[in-house]
Amino acid sequence: MDLPDSVIVVVLVRLPIMDIARLKLVCKGWKSLLESSYIRDLYENINQRKFSSPWSILYRDLSSNTALEFFCEEWGFRESLGSCVSRFLDEIKAANKNTRVHILAITDGLILTELGPETFRVADPVLREWIKIPHPPPYSSRQDEFQGAAIVTNINNVGYKVVRYGVPVLGVRVMERDRLCFQIYSSDSKSWTYRHVPTQRPISSILPSNPINKNGYLHWLCRASQVIFAYDFYGPSELCVVIDLPQRSAKGTQKPLWHGDEATLTISCGSVMYMNTDTGKPTQQLKIWRLKKYTSGSSSKESWEFLWNLRPGLELCLGCVPVAMHPFDKEIVYLVTCQTNFFQTHARLVIGNLRTKKFQLQKDWKHKTMEFADYEPCFFHQFVLPQRLGSIPCPP
CATH class of the missing domain: 1.20.1280 (Monooxygenase)
Incomplete structure (x- = not known):
């Protein structure tokens, strides 16, 4: 026909x-x-509402450098994405003479790994492909220090960018610590570039280790300064966007996970979501906002749309930490709670429906040896099977 x-x-x-x-x-x-x-x-x-794409919530275990699966929806896929990731990381390790594989970032169906100093790999565990990235050239400025690496994708581009990021070292005067420094590898140009990006706002000496990737932007949630630094690696802008959080707490406070405010960023229905739980009050509250405007200096009302506020009366477990939302349904949220018994910690996943206000406590996580303080929200990843399933662009 x-x-x-x-x-x-x-x-x-x-x-x-x-x-x-x-x-x-x-x-x-x-x-x-x-x-x-x-x-x-x-x-x-x-x-958008059919949930037709397989996805998983993965936890990046820093002690063993593995990706552990907390929750998955296979939707016709023969195995969970977490199983694909675990098996493929073992294959990479075996192919490189059992060299330890360090997971640096997980996003958009791709994983960024490091098998040695500045030896990066970009892997697609579903297609079972991995690409070795050329070594970055030595950077000329001694006043810059790279603290982490991430991978950036854009929906209108089939390629990717590997980003090393950092801030000036502690020896630099505080007034000069208002910029980010990047080394960027592009799969399009097959080369590394170096870039300084002003932030128009003072930066703490350490950035969070897991920025959120959304359509070309990396988002760093900085709790100490109560802002989000966001930069578009596919756009023409030469400035970093600084977005004030919608709910600001006391600056500089460092509280354990079971006491005080816990916040994280996640992606749902194509938008960046900010989740905050206040466990310092008698009854825990969960509040969620959607980022709607990328403009420095905008008020919280202009930058954020308030979506949910679960007030007292809900029987949430003490110490629940928000870690992710359903990527295709903004009414579903995932939290992690831990119960300590002697020297073991039992982690559990809590699934909540924000519309019906019903929360379901799942069975214990099979790994019970990690300390509660290790369950940082920033180490949880949504791993969603991308809408494009093609080979990874290769260097020459």
Whole structure:
């Protein structure tokens, strides 16, 4: 049958993501069509509420450098994404003579790993591919220090960028600590570049170790200064956006996870969400905002949309820490609570429906040897099977 392209598009965007990946092999015309930005946008709009894409909540265990799965939805996939990640990391380790694999970042179906000093790999555990990134050149400024690395993707670009980030070292005067320094590897240009980005706001000496990636932006949630630093690595801007948090607590306070405010960033329905639990009051409260405006100096009301406020009366477990939201449903939230028994800690996942105000406590997590203080929200990742399933762009 010779069907018009308009009819073919209507049929294809209603198929599961794995079928779409296989249909790219039919002909060059279908491959070009299915990899177009038009199809990606249409697929997202049609399937936003169907939960058709497999995903997992992964915990990055710093002690063993593994990705442990807390929760998953397979949606027709033969195995969970967490199983794909664990198996593939073992394959990378075996292929590199059992060298220890350090997980640096997880986002958009890709994992950034380090197998030695500045020896980066970008891996797709579903397609079982990994690419060695060229070593970054020595940076010239002695006043800069890179503290971490992340990977950035953009929905309109099939490539990626590996970003090393940091701030000036402690020897620099405080008034000069108002910038971020980046080393950026682009899969498009196949080269590294160096960049200084002013922030127009003083920066603490250490940035959080897990920035959130959303459509080309990296977001750092800085609790000490009560702001979010966000920078668009695919845009023309030369300034870092500084966004005040909607609910500011006492600056500089460092409280354990079971006492005080706990906050984290997550992605849901295509937006950055800020979640905050106040455990210092007699009854725990959970509040959630959606980031709607990327403009420095804007008021909290302009930058944030207030979505949920679960007030006293809800029987939440003491010490619940928000870690993620459902990537396709902003009414579902995931929290972690821990109970300590002698020298063992039992971690449990709490799934909450914000509309019905019902929370369900899941069974114990199978790893029970970690300390409660290790369950930092910043080490939890949403690992969502991306809408584009193609090979990783390779260096020459």
